[in-house]
Amino acid sequence: MAFPHLQQPSFLLASLKADSINKPFAQQCQDLVKVIEDFPAKELHTIFPWLVESIFGSLDGVLVGWNLRCLQGRVNPVEYSIVMEFLDPGGPMMKLVYKLQAEDYKFDFPVSYLPGPVKASIQECILPDSPLYHNKVQFTPTGGLGLNLALNPFEYYIFFFALSLITQKPLPVSLHVRTSDCAYFILVDRYLSWFLPTEGSVPPPLSSSPGGTSPSPPPRTPAIPFASYGLHHTSLLKRHISHQTSVNADPASHEIWRSETLLQVFVEMWLHHYSLEMYQKMQSPHAKESFTPTEEHVLVVRLLLKHLHAFANSLKPEQASPSAHSHATSPLEEFKRAAVPRFVQQKLYLFLQHCFGHWPLDASFRAVLEMWLSYLQPWRYAPDKQAPGSDSQPRCVSEKWAPFVQENLLMYTKLFVGFLNRALRTDLVSPKHALMVFRVAKVFAQPNLAEMIQKGEQLFLEPELVIPHRQHRLFTAPTFTGSFLSPWPPAVTDASFKVKSHVYSLEGQDCKYTPMFGPEARTLVLRLAQLITQAKHTAKSISDQCAESPAGHSFLSWLGFSSMDTNGSYTANDLDEMGQDSVRKTDEYLEKALEYLRQIFRLSEAQLRQFTLALGTTQDENGKKQLPDCIVGEDGLILTPLGRYQIINGLRRFEIEYQGDPELQPIRSYEIASLVRTLFRLSSAINHRFAGQMAALCSRDDFLGSFCRYHLTEPGLASRHLLSPVGRRQVAGHTRGPRLSLRFLGSYRTLVSLLLAFFVASLFCVGPLPCTLLLTLGYVLYASAMTLLTERGKLHQP
Numbered sequence: 001m002a003f004p005h006l007q008q009p010s011f012l013l014a015s016l017k018a019d020s021i022n023k024p025f026a027q028q029c030q031d032l033v034k035v036i037e038d039f040p041a042k043e044l045h046t047i048f049p050w051l052v053e054s055i056f057g058s059l060d061g062v063l064v065g066w067n068l069r070c071l072q073g074r075v076n077p078v079e080y081s082i083v084m085e086f087l088d089p090g091g092p093m094m095k096l097v098y099k100l101q102a103e104d105y106k107f108d109f110p111v112s113y114l115p116g117p118v119k120a121s122i123q124e125c126i127l128p129d130s131p132l133y134h135n136k137v138q139f140t141p142t143g144g145l146g147l148n149l150a151l152n153p154f155e156y157y158i159f160f161f162a163l164s165l166i167t168q169k170p171l172p173v174s175l176h177v178r179t180s181d182c183a184y185f186i187l188v189d190r191y192l193s194w195f196l197p198t199e200g201s202v203p204p205p206l207s208s209s210p211g212g213t214s215p216s217p218p219p220r221t222p223a224i225p226f227a228s229y230g231l232h233h234t235s236l237l238k239r240h241i242s243h244q245t246s247v248n249a250d251p252a253s254h255e256i257w258r259s260e261t262l263l264q265v266f267v268e269m270w271l272h273h274y275s276l277e278m279y280q281k282m283q284s285p286h287a288k289e290s291f292t293p294t295e296e297h298v299l300v301v302r303l304l305l306k307h308l309h310a311f312a313n314s315l316k317p318e319q320a321s322p323s324a325h326s327h328a329t330s331p332l333e334e335f336k337r338a339a340v341p342r343f344v345q346q347k348l349y350l351f352l353q354h355c356f357g358h359w360p361l362d363a364s365f366r367a368v369l370e371m372w373l374s375y376l377q378p379w380r381y382a383p384d385k386q387a388p389g390s391d392s393q394p395r396c397v398s399e400k401w402a403p404f405v406q407e408n409l410l411m412y413t414k415l416f417v418g419f420l421n422r423a424l425r426t427d428l429v430s431p432k433h434a435l436m437v438f439r440v441a442k443v444f445a446q447p448n449l450a451e452m453i454q455k456g457e458q459l460f461l462e463p464e465l466v467i468p469h470r471q472h473r474l475f476t477a478p479t480f481t482g483s484f485l486s487p488w489p490p491a492v493t494d495a496s497f498k499v500k501s502h503v504y505s506l507e508g509q510d511c512k513y514t515p516m517f518g519p520e521a522r523t524l525v526l527r528l529a530q531l532i533t534q535a536k537h538t539a540k541s542i543s544d545q546c547a548e549s550p551a552g553h554s555f556l557s558w559l560g561f562s563s564m565d566t567n568g569s570y571t572a573n574d575l576d577e578m579g580q581d582s583v584r585k586t587d588e589y590l591e592k593a594l595e596y597l598r599q600i601f602r603l604s605e606a607q608l609r610q611f612t613l614a615l616g617t618t619q620d621e622n623g624k625k626q627l628p629d630c631i632v633g634e635d636g637l638i639l640t641p642l643g644r645y646q647i648i649n650g651l652r653r654f655e656i657e658y659q660g661d662p663e664l665q666p667i668r669s670y671e672i673a674s675l676v677r678t679l680f681r682l683s684s685a686i687n688h689r690f691a692g693q694m695a696a697l698c699s700r701d702d703f704l705g706s707f708c709r710y711h712l713t714e715p716g717l718a719s720r721h722l723l724s725p726v727g728r729r730q731v732a733g734h735t736r737g738p739r740l741s742l743r744f745l746g747s748y749r750t751l752v753s754l755l756l757a758f759f760v761a762s763l764f765c766v767g768p769l770p771c772t773l774l775l776t777l778g779y780v781l782y783a784s785a786m787t788l789l790t791e792r793g794k795l796h797q798p
Contacts, residue, residue, distance in 0.1 A: 012039065013047045020054065029082050033092045041103045045153075048100060049107055052157055055087070056164040059113040064168060068184040069296065070177055083183055089194035090203075093157075098205045100153040107156040108138070111147040113163065115268065116290050117275040122147060130272075132264040158262055161187075162269035170294050179299045188300055192307040195259045196339075198314040198383070201332060202256050256331050263308075263343055270301050271347040274354050293355065295367045302371035305348070309374075309381035312340050341407065348375065349410060349506050356418040361425055363432035369419075373443050376412060378404055396447040405449070406456040406499050410506055413453060413516035416444065420524040427648055428535035429542070431582045434589040437532070441596035450600045457515050459496040460503055517601070525601050529608055531645060532590045532597075539586045628652040663741060676746035683742045694738040703787070710787045712738035 016035070020028055032051070036044065057065035066083060073080040087093050111122050121128045122137055136149040151159060165184065171177055179185050195202060273291040315336050355368045374380075379401055405412065419440055426433045444450060503513065514520055597603065628643035629652075639647070646652040663680060667673045687694070697708040744750055754775075761771035 012043055013050060016047060017050070025079060026082055029086050033086070036092050036096045036099070041099050041105070044096060045100050045103070045105045048096065048105075048153065049156075051093075051096075052160045055093070056160045057168055059110065059160075059163065059167050061167045061169050065164070066183075068164070068187065069168065069171065069179075069182055070175065071183040072177065072181045073183075074181065080183055084186065087183075087187055089191055097153045097157050101205070105153060106150040107153065108148040109151050109156060109159055111137070111149060113167065114149075115273045117272060118268065130264055130268055132261070132268060154258060155261055155265070158265045159269070161191075162265050165297055165300055166269060171296065179296050185300060185303065188303055189307070191262060192304065192311075195262045196307060196311045198310050201330075202259055205258075256335055259332075260335060263339060266304055267343050267347055270297065270304070271344070271351045274347075274350040292358070293351075295364050298355070298367040298371050301348075301351075302367070302374050305344070305371065305375050306381055308340055308344060309378040310383075312336050313378060313382040345408065345411075346506055352411070352415055353418070356415060356422065361422065363430070363436075365422070366432070366436055369436055369439060372411075372415060373439065376408075376443065397449045397452065399448070399452075402452045402455070403498075405452045406459060406495065407502050409453070409456045409460060409499055410503060412444075413457065414514070416440070416516055417514055417521050417524065420521065420528055423528055424524065424531065424645060425648065428531055428590065429538050429586060431586045431589065434535070434586045434593070437528070438589040438593040438596075441593040441600070445596035445599050454517050456499055457517060459499040460513065461515070462496045522601060525597055526603070526607065527645075529594060529597055529603065532594050533608065534646075536587055536590050539583050539590075542583065627654060663739075663743060670748050671743075671746045672748065672751075676743060679742040679746050683740050687737075687739045691737055694740070698738045706787045706791045707784065708738065710783065710790055712740060 012035070016032070019031060023031070035047075053063065053065065055065050056068070057063045068083065071080055071083060085091055111119055113119075114122070118128050118130075118133070122133070127133065127137075132155075133149065136151060138148045138150050197203075273293075315333060352368070352372055355365075359365050359368055379397060423433075423437050423440075426436075428434055428437065444453075503511065507513075594608070598605075598608070628639060628646045630637045630639045630643045632638075643652075663683075667676050694708065694712050698705060698712055700708075757775060758768060758771055761767075761774075766774070
């Protein structure tokens with residue numbers, strides 16, 4: 001693609017727009033690479049906003065751009081390879097970013113597309129806590145409406161990249177895309193590895209031209225006092241002067257300005273959708289959700305957390321020691337120490353709290369669960385991690401992680417209690433839900449972890465005897481959001497003070513803390529243990545019923561000649577669909593989860609047996625399952641919370657019986673609708689035409705009368721029950737004469753069985769007519785035998 005020398009940059013933009021419509025995708029990318037190489041920044045800065053939007057889509061979600069969230073290498077290998085090469089952190093697109101960066105261009109980004117708390121804060125003329133927004137807000141004559149951020153090229157690019165995960169419409173359910181295989185997920189991983197390296201230093205920016213010098217980074221915001229990131233916001237006008245760019249900023253900080261920007265943008269765009277005030281308001285049952293994350297969103301956040309743990313723990317032992325603070329350290333080392341506590345902790349906690357409280361009670365919660373568990377286990381991503389132990393002997397959590405556990409106490413304790421409340425409302429018979437309980441129990445049962453959590457709770461609950469109240473106020477604010485260059489807070493040696501500071505910064509001073517090892521949480525654990533035991537019993541019952549079903553039906557029942565089951569059995573469960581292997585997995589997960597819970601909370605076998613028997617899976621005097629736990633109110637039965645748990649987990653159920661005419665039941669999925677209707681009309685005509693003769697035959701006292709009563713009477717209507725499960729008693733049924741039912745011939749099973757019988761007979765050279773006679777004769781003999789047994793046992797009343 002050869003472009004003439006253009007006097008106006010808009011001509012270049014118009015040409016690229018036209019090419020994006022008329023040329024193949026591969027040719028477009030080749031042309032873009034050549035344009036980036038050949039044209040100066042003066043002309044490239046005009047096409048930059050259009051190009052970024054063309055790649056990542058529009059902020060309103062109307063344009064999908066290159067659709068990176070659906071692009072997979074195994075589906076579109078050519079396009080995937082081109083895109084990954086073009087957007088690589090060392091590729092042409094990033095070279096364009098640095099080329100524009102060297103000229104200090106600025107691009108407007110609408111405040112209206114920022115996360116809710118940030119947008120509300122700026123529109124109210126309050127500067128957000130994150131230094132990412134300092135000196136970037138551009139006021140307009142309309143005041144809070146139409147505000148923009150003035151971003152440099154790198155910030156503009158990363159803002160669009162991060163927000164494309166949020167602003168684009170969720171993937172359709174019919175489109176099965178594995179998130180970890182898509183281009184967007186892979187690019188996030190590459191950018192994190194490039195700008196937050198676990199080994200070595202941050203790569204320098206690309207050269208703007210062959211043999212040229214690297215563009216200098218923009219001047220940084222100076223160090224901001226730690227106390228300025230408190231709960232008490234000041235106006236933009238007051239804070240504008242105090243955050244002007246300093247010409248004396250540390251030159252060494254230029255090494256990692258891109259790393260800090262990348263992390264702050266990812267955290268702000270992906271996690272900062274809930275503020276502490278909003279979280280407190282969301283506790284109301286009438287509150288509406290402001291932002292609902294998707295499973296894809298959660299998976300990308302988990303990738304970020306895993307990499308941050310590896311990044312933060314890549315410090316050498318001598319660099320990570322407290323004494324290292326007093327020596328000269330590189331900005332990258334300081335950034336590694338500050339990345340998780342100052343940038344991520346508070347926003348992630350509110351994000352997880354919202355997910356635990358508002359995510360649907362289905363198997364998709366597994367994504368949130370694994371994200372949470374990844375954050376709780378930084379030792380899994382440390383460079384000196386050991387090989388994972390076996391299930392019987394998991395490796396011990398080193399005591400060196402005690403400070404992390406204490407400084408993230410709420411992440412362990414309050415969210416664990418939140419998970420208990422969720423688990424008590426799910427169907428533990430389902431293998432997917434059983435697996436989630438097993439995963440959480442296994443993580444918390446790691447040797448020494450429960451002891452460290454309990455120690456952290458003891459430190460928090462200690463009375464404040466040595467901590468002055470005036471110092472306590474300094475750490476009640478969420479102070480972990482400042483720039484990494486902010487001065488470290490004064491060294492605090494009191495471990496109790498650190499834990500209290502963490503809790504108060506995330507929950508506020510008036511928080512009501514529920515200890516994980518306190519009586520309330522222990523009650524929830526015991527209730528979960530009861531439900532686990534009952535779920536195991538239910539799974540075994542379903543398994544036994546499935547195993548006995550084939551043996552419990554006669555051959556003719558298999559052929560479809562038996563009466564239909566009008567009452568049903570267990571309620572539908574994915575266990576029924578997945579078979580015996582699921583029963584085994586469910587039982588294994590629940591058994592191990594119960595053992596892990598016993599280890600964590602030091603439960604005795606006697607306690608578990610006592611509570612299991614108290615809740616009851618025993619049978620009543622009549623040998624039938626007991627009703628769900630309920631109380632009798634003015635309008636009938638009212639389920640108790642325990643009764644709801646029993647129904648949800650399939651532990652007990654109300655016996656629901658069909659009380660109407662079996663001939664008028666809704667047509668089932670295993671029946672041919674038109675054939676059932678035709679057979680009903682035919683049998684109705686026969687019953688109407690020969691009602692007197694059938695009644696006379698059934699009234700006979702000889703064998704013929706017994707034979708006719710076995711086929712023509714309707715024992716299902718001989719006795720009926722009240723619909724209420726309380727005070728169950730029989731009521732007289734309506735007097736009905738003998739009737740013929742041909743509905744069984746409308747079943748797919750019956751027709752297929754007959755066709756199979758004719759096919760087998762043809763293999764032995766038996767024609768259709770002799771085969772029909774043989775089947776009829778066989779059935780007459782079987783029916784005669786059953787008639788004699790029925791009359792002798794008086795199972796049918798005349």
